Structure formats: C-alpha cells, structure tokens
Amino acid sequence: MSQNSAFDIELVNRSKAGDTLAFRDLVNAYKDVSLTLACSVLKDTDLAQDAVQTAFIKVYEKLNTFRQDSKFSTWLYRIVINTAYNLLKQQKNHHQMDVLSNLAVETDGKSEAKALTEQEQRKYINLALNRIRPDEALILRLFYLYEHTIIEIKEITGFSKSKIKVDLHRGRENMELQLQKMLGNEITQLL
Amino acid sequence: MNEDQAKVLLKKSALKTTEDFTDSLMVQIDAKSINHIQPGFPSVKRVLSIITLVVVLASALLFCVDFKFLSELEIVGGVHRTKLFAVVLFSVLLGINHVLKLHYSLKYTLSN
Numbered sequence: 001m002s003q004n005s006a007f008d009i010e011l012v013n014r015s016k017a018g019d020t021l022a023f024r025d026l027v028n029a030y031k032d033v034s035l036t037l038a039c040s041v042l043k044d045t046d047l048a049q050d051a052v053q054t055a056f057i058k059v060y061e062k063l064n065t066f067r068q069d070s071k072f073s074t075w076l077y078r079i080v081i082n083t084a085y086n087l088l089k090q091q092k093n094h095h096q097m098d099v100l101s102n103l104a105v106e107t108d109g110k111s112e113a114k115a116l117t118e119q120e121q122r123k124y125i126n127l128a129l130n131r132i133r134p135d136e137a138l139i140l141r142l143f144y145l146y147e148h149t150i151i152e153i154k155e156i157t158g159f160s161k162s163k164i165k166v167d168l169h170r171g172r173e174n175m176e177l178q179l180q181k182m183l184g185n186e187i188t189q190l191l
Numbered sequence: 192m193n194e195d196q197a198k199v200l201l202k203k204s205a206l207k208t209t210e211d212f213t214d215s216l217m218v219q220i221d222a223k224s225i226n227h228i229q230p231g232f233p234s235v236k237r238v239l240s241i242i243t244l245v246v247v248l249a250s251a252l253l254f255c256v257d258f259k260f261l262s263e264l265e266i267v268g269g270v271h272r273t274k275l276f277a278v279v280l281f282s283v284l285l286g287i288n289h290v291l292k293l294h295y296s297l298k299y300t301l302s303n
Contacts, residue, residue: 020217020224027213036206049208053216060220122203129204144201175200176192191196 008072016063023063027056030073033146034080040137041084043130047091048084055083070155077156081138088134116189124190128178136171139164238290246283250276 011029014022031052038048038055058079066075116124129137135157142148142156143164153164179187192200253276 020220023220024213024217027216031208031212032205035208036204039206045206048206049212052208053212053219056216057219057223061223118203125200125204126206140197140201141204144198145204172192172194172197175197179200190200191192 009068012063012066012068012072015060023060026072030076031056033073034076036141036145037077037138038080038084040129040141041081041088041134042091043134043137047087051084051087052080054087055080058083074152074155078158081157085134116183116186121190124179124182127182128175131178132171132174133167135159135163136167136174139167140171140175143168235291235294238294239287242283242287246280249279253279 007029008026011022011026015026034052034055035045035048038051039045042048042051055076059076062079066072129140132140138157139153139159142153143150148156150161150164153159154161157164159167176187179190183190
C-alpha cells in the first residue's frame with residue numbers, strides 16, 4: 001500500500017483539527033491535478049472546475065472519515081473522479097456535444113500551421129483528449145502524465161486491471177487518430 | 192504512437208485552475224463552517240428533563256414536608272399550598288415556553 005507523504009499527513013491532521021489554512025495548502029497542492037482529471041471526464045474546464053470545488057468541499061466535510069490507510073491523493077482523486085462522473089451524468093451529454101462542436105470550429109483552418117508553438121501543441125493535445133472517451137482520457141493522464149501504476153489507477157478509478165490496459169491501448173490509438181484529423185502530417189511536430 | 196511518444200504528448204496536457212480558485216473555494220467552505228456551528232445551548236431533551244425533575248422535587252417539597260415551622264417564622268404563613276403550587280407550575284411552564292422559543296429561534300437563525 002502506498003504511503004502518505006509527511007507533508008500530506010501534517011496538513012490533513014491540522015485540517016482535521018479545524019485549521020483552514022492547512023486545508024488551503026492541501027487545496028493548492030492538489031487543485032491542478034484534480035482539475036486535469038475532472039476535465040478528462042467532463043471535457044469542459046469550467047464544468048471541471050465546478051466539479052473540483054464540489055469535490056474539495058466534500059473532502060473538507062468528510063476529512064474526519066479519512067483513516068490514512070491509503071494515500072490522501074488516492075482518496076482525493078477518487079472523490080474528484082466520482083464527482084466528475086456524477087456531474088457528467090447530470091449533463092446528459094448535451095453540453096458535451098456543444099463543446100465538441102465548438103472544438104471543431106476552433107480547429108478549422110489551423111492544420112496548415114507549419115511550426116506549432118508550445119502553447120499550440122498543448123492546445124491540440126488537450127483537444128484530442130477532449131475528443132476521446134472520458135475513461136480513456138482519464139487513464140492516459142493518470143498513467144503517462146502523473147505516472148501512477150496500474151494498481152494505483154485501479155484504486156483511484158475502481159476500474160479493473162484489464163479495462164485499464166485496454167483503455168490505455170485504445171486511448172493512445174484514438175488520441176493519435178484525433179491528432180491526425182486535426183493536424184494531418186503536422187502531427188510529426190508533436191511526436 | 193508508442194509508449195514514449197504518448198508520454199511526451201501527455202506531459203503537455205496538464206491544466207491549471209484559475210487564480211481565484213482557492214479563494215472562492217475557501218469562501219464557500221467558511222460559509223459552510225459557520226452554518227455548522229452549534230449554539231452553546233443545551234438540548235431540549237436535557238432542559239425538559241431538568242425542569243421535570245425540579246417540578247417533581249418542588250411538588251414533593253411543597254406537599255410532603257411539614258411547613259408548620261415556617262408558619263411560626265411567618266414566611267409562608269398566609270399562602271395556600273395549592274395556590275402556591277399553581278403559581279410555581281405556571282412560572283415553570285412559562286419558562287419552558289421561553290426556552291423552547293429561544294432554542295428554535297437560534298436554530299433557525301444559524302441554518303439560514
């Protein structure tokens with residue numbers, strides 16, 4: 001079982017004792033990762049930010065139930081991901097369809113760019129991740145971006161090992177496909 | 192796309208929250224914390240139990256103890272016991288009413 005860092009343990013204990021400054025430090029430490037994971041599911045930054053805020057409020061309210069037998073980050077990410085999937089259910093795909101159509105407009109005519117800047121590269125990669133299934137985008141980010149092991153991903157998401165392996169493989173293929181659709185031969189600049 | 196290429200690409204996919212994210216979250220948490228503060232007030236059950244006990248003891252005292260010695264001291268000489276009991280009981284009921292009013296008024300104020 002993974003161990004909590006001393007930093008996390010101290011902040012969690014102080015937060016449990018009612019120290020809101022300690023909780024603020026926890027939020028600052030994990031807010032960006034949480035947003036990235038929520039966005040993998042929701043495909044919309046504003047919605048994802050709402051989900052992360054809701055998740056952090058849940059974490060604050062349930063902090064006394066956290067027993068430190070698992071990593072704080074694992075516990076937090078599980079709450080963030082569950083909150084994001086619940087919000088996704090509420091949205092019933094309507095919003096997602098709007099976002100996808102907006103993305104299509106945004107990318108039109110940009111495939112001719114010869115030299116992609118760092119910012120453009122980030123934009124296209126995130127657009128490609130927004131166009132693949134939430135489970136695939138989530139697993140890709142957990143595995144390659146945050147370098148979690150398959151066992152840790154299983155603990156965070158509740159998915160089976162075989163699903164994680166299949167989604168990793170399909171996710172890579174689908175992401176490449178989406179990048180090719182947007183960039184054509186320019187994809188070589190990214191790889 | 193191989194594993195290494197995927198890793199290079201995915202490393203560029205991290206997102207950042209807006210600058211006011213933490214402040215706005217902490218405002219919500221502070222607001223929730225205020226709503227969760229309990230008034231420094233004993234529970235209705237406890238207050239009622241104490242009052243009942245006091246009434247029973249007062250009644251026992253009033254009706255069972257011989258107050259002749261008090262009559263001699265002219266403290267409760269001219270007061271009828273039943274009338275005195277009625278006045279005490281009425282005062283106690285008035286007190287209970289006040290306590291309950293205060294309790295629910297505090298509860299309502301803090302939850303809104």
